[in-house]
Amino acid sequence: MAQLSDDCFAFGGELMAVDRALSLLAERIGPVTGTERAGLGDALGRILAEEVVAPFDVPPHDNSAVDGYAVFFDDLDPAGDTRLPVTARVPAGRALGRPGRRGEAVRIFTGAPMPEGFDTVLMQEDCRTDGGDVLIPAGIKRGANRRKAGEDIREGQVILTSGRRLRPEDIGLLASIGRTALELRRPLRAAVFSTGDEVREPGAPLEPGCIYDANRYVLISALRQLGCAVTDLGILPDRVEDVRAALASASRDHDVLVTSGGVSTGEEDHVKGAVEAEGALHFWRLAIKPGRPVALGRVGTAALIGLPGNPVAVLVTFQRVARPILLRLMGAAADEPPLFPVRAEFAYKKKAGRREYVRVRLSRGADGGLTAVKHPREGAGILSSMVESDGLVELPEELTRVEPGMTVQFLPFSEVR
Missing domain, CATH: 3.90.105 (Molybdopterin biosynthesis moea protein, domain 2)
Structure with missing residues (x-):
């Protein structure tokens, strides 16, 4: 298994554009998993x-694309019907066993190998039969309904590449x-944990001031959907020695550790100190909204990805930052999800120099084109807004205003799964 270098995540503190961050990470990160x-x-x-x-x-052989009759095109009358005797029957999976003969037709079925010499197939719906003959109308093109050997793949062709x-x-x-x-x-081995004395497991009693742990389940699901082998480390208590011991243990048999919240400089944010004691931690101050600094680091030989604490910010930064990192660690080739132009049905103001992601659902306009309707609630803690949206409109750094009717770039959630 390859190891991360000590400084692969190290970077200074200025605010960084998303594309620049992803470019730097692509340069510094390689696969950590072996093969099987x-x-x-x-x-x-x-x-x-x-x-x-x-x-x-x-x-592997020329074959018929339809049920019908195989013929020599040069036997057909270009001005009227052609009558030919039907001399044989060729079902799929069987060969005629001899070359075709001029002046005959062969009954053939979809996928059946074309007998040598025949070059055209008439659909049975276009023909009439009369005793042992078939009557073929004029107008067919040479080579019609004939699929050639190698039409899909040629011998020696590279059909799929590594990554x-x-x-x-x-x-x-x-x-x-x-x-x-x-x-x-080999599947990337990911460990996921939450911290916080206020965080409770779903189904447990919920005392005043406490919340159920949604972010951990978001991350576990997203990682599994990406193909990772996930270990759920549960909720760690807000005690630095417990967090440190859990991280050290998990780093020994996992490739990456993923968490949300708990990595800033607050008195109760014990993950930061634990990671620094067991490895290294770097904050990437990304010019992105929703989102806050993303923590990237190393614990032992395992990478650590610390995402923001608000659930919408967790999902957005996972999709746009963590996902590319994880795919690199998995050995995947570059996988930049496509954006699709749609028409905005909303007005919006933003700061220059920051990339913003607006939650939208798609609607069909009067002209049949797709329009993006902004979700009415914008808060980074409103997870229901992600459930009720189809994806994100990505607003680039230089843009400061969206007006209704403007073309914007849409990222479907289906493209980042």
Whole structure:
């Protein structure tokens, strides 16, 4: 397993643009996980650790795209119907066993191999039969309804590269070349914990002044969705010696430790002191809203990611900052989520020099185009606003005002999962 360098997260204190922070982190972070052999059925969401080359053409032979009749195009009358005898039947999975002959038609079915010589297939719906003959109308194009060998994949083609996070379509592509096992990055081992004497486990009695622990469940779910193997360390008490012991223990068999809150300089923020005693901690002052300084560091050989304490800020900074870091640690290739242009249905003012994320739901405008409707509540502690939104409108640093009708960039939540 690779190790993080002592200074990979170190940086000075000026306010930093999000893109600059991500660029610096990309330069400094590499995979910390090893590889393992796994079956195709266990590969979904995993990171590919090899280059996959096709050993043969897919499909391996010319085949019919429809149920119908295979013919020689040059046998067809371009001005009227053509009558041809139907001399054979070729179902899928069977070969005719001989080359085609001029002046004949062969009944063929979808996926069946094209007999040698035939170059065109007529759909059965376009033809009429008369005894043992088929009547073919004029107008078909040469090569119609014929799928060629290698149309999908050519022998020797690189179909997937190392670092790819595998999706269902990737799994299907691998199956189409007969692969049953792959070299994959081992899942990133992540430990998640909360701190705070006011924090309670859901279902426990809730005393005055206390709250249920939502952030830990947000982080556990987000990490598992990303493909991490997650250990829930629960809620640690506000005692520096207990936090320090838990961090030291977790760092020995985890690749990354993730928490929210508790890393600032307050008297009751004991995570900061515990991390510094066991490793190193650096604050990245990002020009981002919602969000506060993100704490990045190291405990033993494990990375530490400390996110803000407010739940909306937790989700936004996880999606835009922690997720790219985690994917790098997992060995994934660069994965910048796409933004989509939509029309704003709201007015908004912001400070220059700061990137802001506005919670929105999508609506269909009178012209059929997508519009972004701002959630009515903006507070960083209003987790329900994330549930009731489809994604975030990303407002760049230089922008200071949004007016209704303006085109803005929309990040769907589905793109950062």
